Amino acid sequence: MRIVAFDYGTKRIGIAVTDPMKLIATPLATVHPKDIWTFLDNYIKDEDVETFVVGKPLQMDGTASQSAQHIVGFIRKLKKVYPGIQIIEIDERFTSKIASRVIAESGLKKSKRQEKGLVDSVAATIILQTYMEIKTSM
Incomplete structure (x- = not known):
């Protein structure tokens, strides 16, 4: 069983996933919001998913940000x-x-570092790692 995390944006959704033992979080993909349901249907056909983790955009004071409605x-x-x-x-x-x-510190070539989708999938990975750390500390 895997955990899938999302960094949701109106232009791109970054997706990260755990390994089946739920030990490691890795970037999976970046997809356009209109393609997310087809992507998930195909992914869930091949993989067992037990939890979705969704990044919740908050302001510094903890209130919902403008993008929270999406x-x-x-x-x-x-x-x-x-x-x-x-x-x-x-x-x-x-x-x-x-x-x-x-990404900047990763040593990737500049052209690769500037791919916007890379930031989204890495952000989803960070969201997933945060969840995994919280879960193990409970």
Whole structure:
């Protein structure tokens, strides 16, 4: 059983996944929001998924950000389409900045570092790692 995490954006959704033993989080893909349901249907045909982790965009004071309304709709549809899969929301306030820094320090070529989708999938990985760390500390 795997855990799948999302860094949801209106232009791109970064997706990360755990290994079947749920020990390691890795980037999986970046897809356009209109393609997410086909992507997930195909992925879930081949892999068992027990939990979806969705990054929750918050302001510095902890209130919902302007983009939070898009996340609410995404989560609502996840619940409807995949009712047997648990959904967890995780604070994603600094994930894109952390992802950008990690990519900058990775040694990748400049052209690869500038791919916007890479930031989204790495941000999803950070969201997933955060969830895994919280879960193991409980």
